[in-house]
Amino acid sequence: MPFLTPSYQPELVALSFLIACLAGYATLSLAAGAGAARRASWAWLGGSALILGFGIWAMHFIGMLALRVPVPMAYALPTTLLSWLAAVLAATLALHTIHRPRVGPRELARGGVLLGLSITSMHYLGMHALRFGGHVEYDPGGVALSVLVAVGAATAALWLGLRVRVTAPAQQERWRLGGALVLGLAIASMHYTGMHAAHFHLDGMGAAGDMPGVLSSLGLARGVALVAVTLLGMAVWALLMNERVTSHVARSAELQRLNGELERRVAERTEALEHAHAELLAYAVAVSHELAEPTRRAAGVTHLLERALGDAADPRVQRYLALLRQEVDSMGTHVAQLKQLPFFQGAPARFEGVSLGVLVRQVRSDLEPLLRGRRVQWVMDELPRVRGDTMLLRLAFTEVLAATLDAAGNVPQPRIEVWAERQEGEVVVSVRHGAPGGEAPPRAVPLALRAGERIGLASARRILHQHGGSLETEPGLVRLRLPADPEVKVWRAEGEAVVCQPA
Template structure:
């Protein structure tokens, strides 16, 4: 039996090359996952895999060159090349595996098995390149041990590379794991070498023929491999510095444009996109300011609620484009009759509201008459013979009410009285018009009785993951089926519950029921689904909320990150410091925080960046006209960029057309909700529909519930 020995300095070089190759692998894993484009990631994968494979192969080959026998040695060029290709293929596969979003244990084990087999193949192919005659006799035990070491080393390499792929490239993060992996790779090689037995009469066929001789090959392999690994690491370092510089420039641009984006969002959030008039939220602010001024100065003002008569017939006969033109004309004609300090707002549809300062009741009556005459007696849209009139309801502060909600409600009641009186006229609120108080009292009593019965139930609307094209979870939406009146719209009974204070009891029930249902879905195999639950402003301010959330998670064994609590930005801004403390406590608990109806409120970017929110929901008001409004495209794009810059997921709600979905996916939204993807349905129907790999469009039978019909809207 031929007895071999090792050249010590080559053994040391092989260890250093193994450590350098391991270090390269860890750096390449980071570069692939942080690539800014898919093409850049593919280039890093290919180049990094080749460099890493060359490094591992070089270590093994240098280790083989360190081995000395008392006969001349050489290596067959073809088998040597094949062993190099095996190393490169294994390395490319390893880098691809650790660049995936997830690495479950099953995939990790299978990947380690394949990678270990590739490394072992490289080693034994390299041994075969010697073309020994007679052939090398391998000790089975040592061979099996080398295979075990190869697989174990691959498992450790994949695990560490996956864990460190998003860390920075500081030496203290990379060098210790690289040394550990290098020792594991060297251990596999020299275990494999220990398995080899060379008969006493052996000759090396590669040395006798046209093979590669080891003396000059050792120097060439060392210089070439170290140079290539060094170049790859240098390019990676330069690329990282360039990306960091670009990131700093982007951050500067982002900071300089955040104020512009905030101003643009505020303008869009507070104004109607069609008429450019103030919307409901800005109107509310105007009324509240007028209330303060009226109290301080003892002045009076009127809220005038105007609705067009016959507008639906115009839309049906001439189409929505003509209807929109009519609304713009009404807004312009009415604005011309108001004074500079008066306010005209559009609530939506054909509803307009005016806030008008008055000196006497006759001023209001005269203004209402002028508006009605201007709308009913002239052609508003020149290209069409349209005949519409207006009905106006008037409520006066402080004569009738001294709160925004009551003034709006009373003006609305008076407007309906004007319609019942024959339309094309106005009515001033009187106490006899408020005869619905008894009805509301009875409805409230019925609502109290409904809690804990099957009258109150939850429907679930799917949330689609854009990346996976599968359902990622559901939003819980509360419903009330009255035994006599049937389904009652959420906006009707939720406001009643908030005014009476029973919203906390309803909110606790909804949170518990949603988590109970989520537990059932998890037990049925959908353990990656999440559940979004809306919190009303009153429920959010309740001192026991944190304990209630903690208890319901424990009761139903729900992972905190699977529960997402949705709050509106206006709720947070009511008391920002208190809200921030509560949200931070909820975030420490592990639950997700979603800012609902984003863009329709008046939150400050200063507070937004402090919120521990994990998700922003784009209001459906910005989604509705996305296909026809370049302004809405800019707004949505700004929200997406802002959310991603703050490390938040972006959810778009109200998706009703394929065009809207395509726009939102291109703009970078992470999740979608809307009737196109699924209506709110009961839990059994939800599971039937979304057990499928792709979400289907479900059209609810019977009544059509309003989009986003949660218990905040």
């Protein structure tokens, strides 16, 4: 019987090694997803076994195609399918072992032996499907060596799969790539060790293509191998995409948890701040009531001293009395503002059309007792109508005009200018103080730095903010921004400002 010397096609050998590495990468990727798939164990195990078994079988089949002997060759279809089933069985055993919650050294060794024998069975069933008009004899030593290599490769695959499963996600990719190369080399070594143990003899049988039930077309065999490679690549790609989606979902869930935690903490802090603010407000009102009576008594005593001493008092005593009167009045203003804090804080705004001209004239009348004999020159433009709450706006303008008069200092005849401009749906009202004749006083006091601003102007600022506006302060100047009344199209008459001289 003639002995046939086999050879191997290098590009197919390289392709079989690549397929082995892909199969190893798929194995380790499936191992990493084992924990996440326990809720659907049978579906995960069956689908993964089909994918991985197809990859292992594809490596073996392409390795068989790499074999070259000087006679036509073909493959028996039933036996070839049986070898594929053996590959699926091997993949099922491997994934079942990896899927177990706890795997000790004994379970690892037993699984490696069973997996190695299954891979060996797949290989020799595929060799048995070979038809070439002769027969194959095996070297017992080579067969035993191939079985040992298969068991060793299977045990290494199971160990790497378990190692990847317990590795942190950030380190898994490195283990997969390194493990895929190791497994690819181990699987290819087992296959070609088994091929080296085979001896081909020609015994004069018919041509391979004339035998029934065989795949005699080399193109068809290569097409099957191409489909196997494509499916394995798609499986690996699907595994990678699934991991990315799972990682994204996990990160999204973590972000939602963190956002929920942040919202909960913000709500708790907000509630605590509101509680503290309510307590502080109650304390301020209580203090204002406690200070009201002593302030009234101090004002009465000061008035009695002024009447008792009269104009005959020493100029220095008169100056002291004037300073005392000023401080008592300032204290009375602070007490009144403290009492009004609850109204500023909680009063709901009732929006309606408000005439600023009428409102400012009312505020001027309210402020007459604070002038203390000074002759104020009011210079006012025709003021427009705005949208807001009449009572709240009256309180805000009272605070602004009172602060402006206070900032004017001790000028005998201060000049207070009030005018308005319309800018993109809002009205900007400006209030400025100066000396007679329109000149600024030599020492204009910044309103933002004067005593009581944190109560008076701050309350006015809150009212304007409640109306959707704002309050801006500069040395000697205050700007109030309010929404314009949309029903009024033209509000400013042509002509010069109206000058109100004191009587």
